[in-house]
Amino acid sequence: MAGAEPLLSVSGLGVFFGGGPDEVQATKDIDFAVYPGERVGIVGESGCGKTVTGLALLGLLPPATTRIVGSAMFEGQNLIGLSRDRLRRVRGRKISMIFQEPMSALDPVFTIGQQIGETIRTHFGASKAQARERAIDALASVGIPSPARVHDSYPHQLSGGMRQRAMIAIALVCEPRLLIADEPTTALDVTIQAQIIDLLLDLSTRNGTALLFITHDLGVIAETCTRMLTMYAGQVVEDAMVDDALVRPLHPYTSGLLRSLPRLSERGTVLPSIAGRVPTLRDMPTGCRFAERCAHRQVGCDQAQSIARIDATHRVRCHRHADFVLPGALTEREAAA
Template sequence: MTSAFLDIRDLRVDFPTDDGIVHAVNGMDLRLDRGETIGIVGESGSGKTVTSQTLMGLLKGTSAQISGQILFEGTDLVPLTENEMRPYRGRKIGMIFQDPLSAMHPFYTVGKQISEAYRVHNKVSAKAAKAQAIDMLARVGIPDPVSRYDSFPHEFSGGMRQRAMIAMALICEPELLIADEPTTALDVTVQAQILDLISSLQQETGSAVIYVTHDLGVVAEVCKRVVVMYGGQCVEQADVVDAFDHTAHPYTKGLLASMPSMADEAGRLTPIPGFPPSLLNLPQGCLFAERCPVRHLVPDDRCFTQRPPLHGAGDHRSRCHLSESLGTSEAATMEAAR
């Protein structure tokens, strides 16, 4: 197997608390090629954001206990110190945060913060950095970027703040961009504009992009592959079309069924029954077993006693005892389960 641009292997992130250890990420595996676009989806608490924060090195210096490997261009980022991580953060790996208003400093102008991000990784004058920041504001579609350079974050609309956040993340043209819920608080029209903007800038810079989102519609529109997380681990990963048309894991099937449909005149959503597992006390077997509608098809009690491995043929892999026990492809497994 050739080395990937990004290769996450058995990543585990634990947080000590007064109530016990929170196992936020439990053996996450992910590969990403240069220039590729993938989406990471799952319910709140599934480990999506913690995975991206760990990749950015934002948990260094905290109480988080991190193990496994994050191989970025062959270098393992997990053991790096805060000082060793700084050349990567912003320069090689950029991040669009979920809430730009809280991510930006309220006491500094938008332009100042963007130019400062540029100067951290480039030995240029303040004047040259300002020119780069104004150019970047123009590229992301901020009207009158020269005057807007001196505006504060609260003076921008939600869509403009998101554009400014994208400008800050891309000012150094990183090789990898992580977009954490980049369109959550935006209306549908602005959401489409932001997605088009990220895609066009990606084509200019050649960056790989990871979308962290709840929105399967966004994944279907802009991503090549999808990674489904549940209980801090990947339960299914595949080409987007293959994952949606030939779903291999019951949890992914539940997520797809919970999406609103134009064909349903009643407008009713189909929720996944039950609740995600407690990250303080993870079950011994499959993390989805208590909520799984097809666990009775497995001929023994493995769903409750054994943690299923991530397996499958080709690029479509899932973490389910059912497909393993039947010895069939993921698509045939789910057809048999219906």
Template sequence: MATAGPAQREAEAVAVSPQALMSVRGLGIRFKTSQGVWQATRKIDFDIAPGERVGIVGESGCGKTITGLSILRLLPNNMAGLDGSIWFDGVDLATCSDRAMRAIRGRRIAMIFQEPMSALDPVFTVGHQIAETLRIHTGVSKEEARAKILDMLRRVGIASPERRIDDYPHQLSGGMRQRVMIAAALICGPQLLIADEPTTALDVTVQAQILELLRDLSETSNTALMLITHDLGVVAETCTRMITMYAGEVIEDASVDAALVRPLHPYTSGLLRSLPHLSPRHGKLPSIPGRVPSIADMPNGCRFKARCPHAVESCEAEQELRDAGGGRKVRCWRFAELDLPGALQHAATAPIAAMVARP
């Protein structure tokens, strides 16, 4: 549970954007280990508006997935602790009761997990598993539940839903299992959908279909989407805003178009420059040297400074998430003086350019 006091929570509530569906303020996640308490994330701030599609990007180990899990309070209480607040429609999810959280989880906030085969129970039919969520939250009869599930399976693009509703997960392809996961997440009409790497291990054609489905469902039902991924192309194609995380911190928050054209943080620029593309290239594919620091050995000051080509002595000081104007935020002292390359300046590829110029 969160450790913030009443005064701090009151101040955070005042700072919440009135237009936001969810406002995360000062979120920190701590894990208890045999070596002590390790701080996995700290000072995470961001808002998600109704119907907005936000991509959370970064390398593995940057804290993307545990941030999503913490919003739904799915981290084990005996191992993980939360600091800060997660305001959702006037309720602080970090401090509300387990009973209140169960009423929100699955009904108002839903999650698509990364591995559909392991997330789906192999001993129950897909229809039974979708119906469980629906009946718990709405109390509909078996007949009403089956009719709603058949309709949702059609909406997510599953052919012959009358037959597939009684299939077991092993009888479905990877793409169909992922569609079942989306159907289960959407069956109660949530206001926010958290999707953790929803296209992992799917072929390119199925990936495109799943992303188009998520985008269309968000637009038609005004469902906010929080898309967790390491694939910047997926974010450019699907999202309107991009939040970059590094070593447990939000280091940049900007619209997708602005971040692709001119990133403000050297890490975001490094991610964009490392994108493979089809235009002629001379030499090696650019990469970011080094690796994400261990949770057990986080550096002081800027956590990216050891890998940053623009680091100076002042980067040893603590970095805060700063307002950069135009609705952008960045955790870098030097953002105003650096002219960092984005996807367009570096690659000038037709696919990326088309994504940036999309309506």
């Protein structure tokens, strides 16, 4: 991607909740870039801040109880602090988001057609008839078998997989430059998940839509993304090409996460587990946030860790990264096979 301008450039992004003396910091110093057409995965366990990061980019966090610092440059404007009106012009048009549970994103009292048509009319000022035609096309493009019927259906009349497709159709009808997908397949069965992943890959290749894929499922990341960001306790701890991260992770947490995946090929092997648990937001260490659980902890780990650039595509937040070789999810040989 060298030479190209990033589509999205996030720097120093931090989200605070609560306000006043009880304010807690949910995410800290988030830095990353997404290039046009690139597919980037954000992985991490519940509570690590991956969803909050996605919501912060789109201004979807409750303003009364949230404070956001840092910047997120998208096509020359900073999304953070953008007025509601200007943000509305970006949201759904240039950047769309899809969620884990389609029922929470779809309005139960409007038909799919009304919901998709609203997006089209808001952003393109199309007539009702034009909007209908375009909406049916969009539903067909996500592989919905009888798009006209689905257009006139209410969300509860559709199966889970169909609802997820309808939500994707709404998200993609304006051909956004960036799609933020937050666990879009987590609630689905694997055979339906495979259909949705195919669809997202297809749309991204065909329209050049960049994808920011938030998921806890490393298999999904490996299938869909070229680059992955690993988050832990509100920070990005590693940013690497997927191939690299799976075989040669540099952060002990990434390595632990990769090694805890059950594999189809091995039975009875005891998966190594990471001892302890994630520190709470109120009790965040000032040094490395993973140190307490880390087998490689040493003097110096109690100092705040900055994210260091190893090469053009690999960054890691661990001052000891050069001291050890960590196992990943795949050996060099498996990766080459």
